Each structure stands twice: as C-alpha cells, then as structure tokens.
Amino acid sequence: MSRVYNFNPGPSALPLPVLETVQRELLDYRGTGISVMEMSHRSPQFEQINGEAESLVLENAGLSPDDYRVLFLQGGASLQFSMIPMNFLAPEAVADYVVTGSFAEKAHKEAKKIGRVHVAATTKESNYSTIPRQAELQFSDNPAYVHITSNNTIYGIQWPYIPDCGDAPLVVDMSSDILSRELDMSRFDLVYAGAQKNMGPSGVTVVIIRKSFLEKERSDIPSAMLSYKVHGEADSLYNTPCTFGIYIIWLIMQWIKEMGGVKVLGAINKQKAELIYGAIDASNGFYRGHAVKEARSGMNITFRLPDAALEKKFADEATKAEMIGLKGHRSVGGIRASIYNAMPLKGCQALVSFMDEFARRNG
C-alpha cells in the first residue's frame, strides 16, 4: 500500500486513523455482523452514531446543546444557498450578502430568486484577493440575516475576523474551514458546511443552527425536505440520510477530540500554512501568492509561478513526487494547496522542500 500527500480541494484527505477504523469495521460493525452501510437508519446502533455525532460536533465547536442543533442534510452546501432564504427571508424583508468569492456569488444569486437581497460588500474588483474591513460593510436596515463565506476555497482568502452586524442573525458558509481554527462559534446563528473538506466524505451537509433562530422559520416551505424544523424534529432522520457519511463524521469528531480539540488542531494548521506562505515569501518573486497578506487563507493556499508552462510542470512533477491535487481552480489558474485538518504537517514540509528545490532548478 502506498498513500500519497493529497492536496485536493474537496473531496479531500481524511485522517488515516479514521480510514483504518472504517476498514476494520467495514464488514462487521462492532459485532452486528453487518456494515454500517447495510444498517437501518432506525436501528439503535445508527441512532447512537447519529446522536453522538451531533453532540461531538457541538463539543468540538464549543457550543451548548441547550442553544444549538446540528443537522445532517443532503444536497451539499449548494442546496443551503436556496434553503436559507426559503426558510428565513420573508417577503417584506431584505437579506444582506457579503460577496467574497464564487461560492458567495452563487449563494447571493440563489437568494435573489427567493426574495430581496442587498450586497453589503464585494471584493470582486480585487479578483477576490481581499476581505472587506468592518468599516466597508454597508448593511441594510434590519436585515433578515447577514450571509458571509468564512473561507473562499477557490481564491484562497479567509475572514481574519468575525464581522459585527449588530442584532442581525449571522449566517456563514464554513464549508472549507469549519473546525479548523479557534473561533467564537456562538457569534453565528446558522453555520453550514459540505462535509467533504474538513469533516468527512461528500454526501452530507452539516448545519449548526441556533435554536432560537430555527424558531423564526417561515411556515410556507414548499417541501418538508427543505425545512430545517422538520429535520430538527426528526433528529436528521426524516428521510434516509447519508448514514455512512454521518458515521465517518462521527469518527472524525472523535479524532479531533482525541487530538486535543480545535485549539490544538488550529495551532498545527497555523504552523502548516505559515510554512508554505514562508516558502512563497522567501522565493524572491518566483512564487506569487494570490491573496493579500491580511486575507490569506489557512486552508487553501493559492499562488502563481512565472508562467503557465512552469505551473503545469510544477503540478506534474509534484505528482511524480507523490503530492497530488495541486493544480489551481480553472478560474484562478496557478497552484492551490488545500491543507485541511487531515493534511499532516509532514505533507506541508514535503511540499515546501519540493517548492524550494523546484524554484532553484527553474528560477
């Protein structure tokens, strides 16, 4: 068996100890004689997995089950772009969007189909290399909610602060940096994330929602499947959820807890990102980061080389050196190193050695 360093943006690397547990338990889950994949979602075994997955997400997020619920939904983070306005944007109200990348653009576009929206700020003119400062956010009067995208996966920028939006509920797409750094999660009313970047495999969307915000849900949702309340009342078992994905999330939540929680993980993630940005900054302009320094992402590190031919060569040679998934997104070009929770420090050290050596040979 040979495992490589996986820098893919999503689906992405999973922690090796978790994969090993899955492998051990695949054919006979803890004496049941069947796989979790073959198990009823109404069985006591699965209900335990589902319930503990919820409590561990809250525990790792530093949130109390008295105030928050966790839902395991489907349709990806992309369906949340529609579900949020369907549930929380009343016809007379306005929702504010801060547009800091392509997923934020999509969230704004979907909301526009449902109701009235206002762009509180956009950094499109900087080609999404910056995050707006607090003073640049122009909120509307009494918005139904404010929507932000905490980490821009494609362009590699991340909010260095949590915006103050007064009494307005704060909704955040945290798909690519959830549980990757210490954050006061109680500042948010709804957090959502496709699991396939920091929390598990694809097929599950994790929603963390404040109970008092959930109460504000509209009563005219066209389908029970699109209602947070329905999923909440059913403990995410209204229909058949992605059971195997929830099982892996549960194992990953245990792995995070055993590592010392988000605090310890966040410190390692910081070290990982600093190593790679350090290599960019020390390269005398051979590598050029896309993001301005204050908005650099700790999860997706995007940079260019002197020309497209060298960028292709870089990605090809890295693959040969067992570091895969480094080609940048087509809308930005260049190189993107996605270093989510499951990427070990060693993988980043290997990448930095490769970067130094590649610059020496081609600079």
Ligand SMILES: *Cc1c(COP(=O)(O)O)cnc(C)c1O
């Ligand atoms: C990946 C990603 C999405 C899309 O997630 P899907 O689960 O594929 O719908 C949305 N927002 C952000 C910030 C992402 O990184």
